[in-house]
Amino acid sequence: MTSHSPSAATLAATGLSLGYRSQTVVDRVSVALPPEQVTVIVGPNGCGKSTLLRGLARLLKPRGGAVLLDGADIARLPARSLARRLGLLPQQPVAPDGITAADLIARGRHPHQRWFRQFSDTDAAAVSRAMAATGVTELAERPIEELSGGQRQRVWIALALAQDPDVMLLDEPTTYLDPAHQVDVLELLTGADTRSGRTIVLVLHDLGLAGRYADHLIVMKDGEIAAQGAPSQVVTAETVEAVFSLPCRVIEDPLTGTPIVLPRPRR
Amino acid sequence: MIAGDRDALLLRGPRDAVVFRLGRRSAALAAITWLLAGCAAVLSLSLGRFDIETAGVLRVLGGGGTLIEYDVVVRNRLPRAATGLGAGAAFALSGAILQRIAANPLVSPDVIGVNSGAAFGALAVLTVFGGSGLHTVAGALAGAGATAAAIFALSAKRGLSGHRLVLVGIGVAAMLTSGVSFLLTRADYHGATAAAAWLTGSLANRGGLHAAIIAAALAAAVPALVVLARHVRLLELGDELAGVLSRHAGRARTALVAVAVGLAATATAAAGPIGFIALAAPQIVRRLLPGRGAAFAPTAAVGALLTVSADLAARMLFAPVELPVGAVTGVVGAPVLLYLLARANRIGHAG
Numbered sequence: 054m055t056s057h058s059p060s061a062a063t064l065a066a067t068g069l070s071l072g073y074r075s076q077t078v079v080d081r082v083s084v085a086l087p088p089e090q091v092t093v094i095v096g097p098n099g100c101g102k103s104t105l106l107r108g109l110a111r112l113l114k115p116r117g118g119a120v121l122l123d124g125a126d127i128a129r130l131p132a133r134s135l136a137r138r139l140g141l142l143p144q145q146p147v148a149p150d151g152i153t154a155a156d157l158i159a160r161g162r163h164p165h166q167r168w169f170r171q172f173s174d175t176d177a178a179a180v181s182r183a184m185a186a187t188g189v190t191e192l193a194e195r196p197i198e199e200l201s202g203g204q205r206q207r208v209w210i211a212l213a214l215a216q217d218p219d220v221m222l223l224d225e226p227t228t229y230l231d232p233a234h235q236v237d238v239l240e241l242l243t244g245a246d247t248r249s250g251r252t253i254v255l256v257l258h259d260l261g262l263a264g265r266y267a268d269h270l271i272v273m274k275d276g277e278i279a280a281q282g283a284p285s286q287v288v289t290a291e292t293v294e295a296v297f298s299l300p301c302r303v304i305e306d307p308l309t310g311t312p313i314v315l316p317r318p319r320r
Numbered sequence: 321m322i323a324g325d326r327d328a329l330l331l332r333g334p335r336d337a338v339v340f341r342l343g344r345r346s347a348a349l350a351a352i353t354w355l356l357a358g359c360a361a362v363l364s365l366s367l368g369r370f371d372i373e374t375a376g377v378l379r380v381l382g383g384g385g386t387l388i389e390y391d392v393v394v395r396n397r398l399p400r401a402a403t404g405l406g407a408g409a410a411f412a413l414s415g416a417i418l419q420r421i422a423a424n425p426l427v428s429p430d431v432i433g434v435n436s437g438a439a440f441g442a443l444a445v446l447t448v449f450g451g452s453g454l455h456t457v458a459g460a461l462a463g464a465g466a467t468a469a470a471i472f473a474l475s476a477k478r479g480l481s482g483h484r485l486v487l488v489g490i491g492v493a494a495m496l497t498s499g500v501s502f503l504l505t506r507a508d509y510h511g512a513t514a515a516a517a518w519l520t521g522s523l524a525n526r527g528g529l530h531a532a533i534i535a536a537a538l539a540a541a542v543p544a545l546v547v548l549a550r551h552v553r554l555l556e557l558g559d560e561l562a563g564v565l566s567r568h569a570g571r572a573r574t575a576l577v578a579v580a581v582g583l584a585a586t587a588t589a590a591a592g593p594i595g596f597i598a599l600a601a602p603q604i605v606r607r608l609l610p611g612r613g614a615a616f617a618p619t620a621a622v623g624a625l626l627t628v629s630a631d632l633a634a635r636m637l638f639a640p641v642e643l644p645v646g647a648v649t650g651v652v653g654a655p656v657l658l659y660l661l662a663r664a665n666r667i668g669h670a671g
Contacts, residue, residue, distance in 0.1 A: 110563075110564055111567075112560060112564065132566075132567030132568055133567070135567055136564065136565055139564070141561075141564045143561060146557065146558060147423070147557070147558050149556045151606075160565070161565065164565055164566065166550065168547045168548075168549075168550060169338050169339075169340075170338060170339050171339050171340055171550060172328075172339050172341050173339065
């Protein structure tokens with residue numbers, strides 16, 4: 054009954070192809086997500102970022118290739134252990150009507166429970182820890198629909214943390230948040246409390262924030278990897294123009310030294 | 321100790337090897353409502369063409385009383401009350417399961433055509449094959465199962481959407497209603513009259529077989545729900561989160577739908593397609609309880625109470641003429657449906 058602490062896990066895709074019906078969205082992608090680091094995936098709309106994330110989480114069956122967790126094909130991993138080790142927060146999760154924050158967060162403990170053991174002290178501790186880490190302890194008994202967008206996103210992240218996975222995938226966790234709350238959420242996700250040995254993978258739209266918070270940056274275009282590596286090496290004017298068709302200049306952030314993309318005025 | 325919410329009551333076995341969680345208020349509501357349903361059932365045993373006072377009913381149930389009293393209470397009225405309690409509970413559970421996992425209160429077996437499918441199947445057995453008793457149960461199960469499979473297959477498109485289910489279900493229900501009318505035109509006069517009463521949902525002339533059918537269905541469904549209930553809490557978070565948190569989410573959903581369809585089908589076979597119980601009972605419980613427990617126990621109790629009270633009203637309001645119970649639940653339930661439709665329209669969807 055000791056509390057499980059996330060162990061360094063390497064998630065990798067080898068020659069992974071994914072798609073819906075006749076359409077191939079991700080085409081023979083091979084990536085390794087560095088353990089215990091923050092990987093950010095960026096790319097233009099429709100480039101296959103979210104699809105790749107779904108494939109990495111085994112929500113989509115590969116058309117080719119495989120996803121490996123510590124070298125083992127996740128398609129063959131036992132269901133329960135996979136559900137404990139791999140978490141995904143979808144882009145716009147829907148909360149049931151009238152649910153309280155605490156009830157929602159506790160549902161993240163599902164893979165650690167059985168039908169005859171529906172709650173344990175470990176569950177209680179994990180839920181409390183997740184709420185403390187995300188700063189939502191005071192909101193525990195409030196219904197979700199009464200919360201602001203930023204608070205709600207914190208509650209969803211707390212659910213993902215309560216699951217206590219080794220690898221946490223988040224699809225655009227900052228969309229629909231104002232700039233202050235975007236920074237707030239990213240600080241939370243890349244902060245020590247959340248990470249503590251976890252591998253974090255984020256899909257983001259904002260290149261400046263991606264450059265600032267990523268240890269490892271993956272740029273996708275048309276279902277393929279266009280570039281990957283440390284943000285300062287990947288984010289160049291040539292890459293941004295080639296991938297996003299956005300003429301720009303890249304400068305160094307005076308606060309953090311990370312790259313910032315300045316689009317060139319068109320007039 | 322945080323157990324998801326303050327309301328949760330944990331039943332622990334030795335060394336926490338077994339822990340069940342119950343909602344305190346949900347358990348209290350279930351106890352009170354089952355008590356009320358029991359009282360309504362005893363009342364319906366005592367009232368009728370021969371009034372027998374409550375003490376007399378209890379005496380008969382205890383094994384005493386005169387022969388005539390025994391005949392009226394145990395032979396005549398008891399199967400009716402028992403079938404009413406069981407069918408009400410089964411319809412309510414079926415509605416609660418479907419509404420929750422589709423996150424839409426309109427996805428209820430009476431709205432999306434599962435009851436019509438069961439009715440069509442049972443009626444086909446009655447009129448075309450001349451079967452009766454257990455054959456109609458088989459017909460109802462086959463009809464409901466085929467209908468549910470068709471509705472889910474037609475509305476599945478990258479996961480399950482409550483909205484599409486409702487639209488497809490209403491269409492399928494309309495087709496089945498025409499099918500039922502067709503079957504009625506083929507039946508002889510007596511068959512058609514009996515079928516028409518049964519189609520409104522009727523508890524008249526219930527025998528031990530009907531009560532046994534519904535009891536067997538509940539005996540199979542309740543243990544399954546004890547195991548599956550925790551998956552309901554997951555499935556209502558949407559396909560993606562449910563799929564990540566449980567790698568068996570798809571299987572659990574199929575099993576839950578099967579339980580819901582089986583309950584609606586057997587209840588329909590035993591009591592006819594009584595409308596609105598499956599729709600209204602879960603909504604009533606949701607408004608009485610805070611938060612979002614599974615609340616299956618109080619929902620079943622509310623369904624049983626509604627059905628037995630409606631049947632009592634149907635028998636007594638225009639005595640000596642009896643209305644079918646479905647007529648009363650329709651009058652009471654239609655406003656609930658209208659309210660839910662208006663609400664769903666206003667906010668796009670309603671959980």
